[in-house]
Amino acid sequence: MVYKNVFNDYIQAELGEEYNEEAAVPSFSHQHVFTFSAELDSTVQKIVDLSIVIAAVSMNTVIFVSTFMRKSLYTSVGCYILSLILSNFVNILDLLRNIVVYWCNLKFKTDHDYINQVTFRSTVCTVTLLTVDRYIAFCCKETVWHKILLKASTAAKGVVIIWSFCSITTIMELHLYDHYVKHTGIILSVFTTTMYLITTTSIITLLIVIIIVQLKENKPIPKSMWRTEQSDSLRLLENSLWQWEIMISFSSMMDNIMYASN
Secondary structure (H helix, E strand, C coil): CHHHHHHHHHHHHHHCCCCCHHHHCCCCCHHHHHHHHHHHHHHHHHHHHHHHHHHHHHHHHHHHHHHHHCHHHCCHHHHHHHHHHHHHHHHHHHHHHHHHHHHHCCCCCCCHHHHHHHHHHHHHHHHHHHHHHHHHHHHCCCCHHHHHHCCHHHHHHHHHHHHHHHHHHHHHHHHHHHHCCHHHHHHHHHHHHHHHHHHHHHHHHHHHHHHHHHHHHCCCCCHHHCCHHHHHHHHHHHHHHHHHHHHHHHHHHHHHHHHHHC
16 A cells, blocks of 8 residues: 555656556447447458459359350340440449458549449440340331341440440539539439439330230240340340349348448
């Protein structure tokens, strides 16, 4: 007890304050708990993102290689599928960049808003053109559009136009948000949402309904009468949509889990 009082007097003389034994012992406060929990959630999120990247790269690579290995897939449907694969790879690279920055402590910034909007809009427009392509293939066989729009070269030009248009309009939109007031920005956002989401979704839904009605009214075509490129294109389209549905469902499920845990 005597030594303790002497030590307290020495600390008070040197530092000008009284020694507090409880304050000198570090404590594991609630702030440390919250910080550790946030770091753990971030680590789990990055592990989930890495799993999504590996699965997405594997699936898209299989589709990409199978498209180039078979000449029967050099059709308009193949071009639209490659456009969707390109959109997926851009999103994968952006997600992979976030993982590398987190694990390696790198300082590398990208415009997430621009990348997300361009890939989303190009995907929506590509799916719309793909639906129009299938509508012409099934319902407009005896028209001039059937020969012109179903060519692979025409589809390739359409994909280039889609990506160029979405890239330019997205740049213009993001710059306009910086120069207009909040009310005008909301109007601009509603306009672009209507143009890229509501209009395209309405077109896709309408054409799918027309295709289903036309196929029910007509007699079914035997599989032996299908051409090789038609059957391969439909098989590729079916597999691609199935894989994308799995990826979207898995990503949405993990986002909901992480949101609930936070």
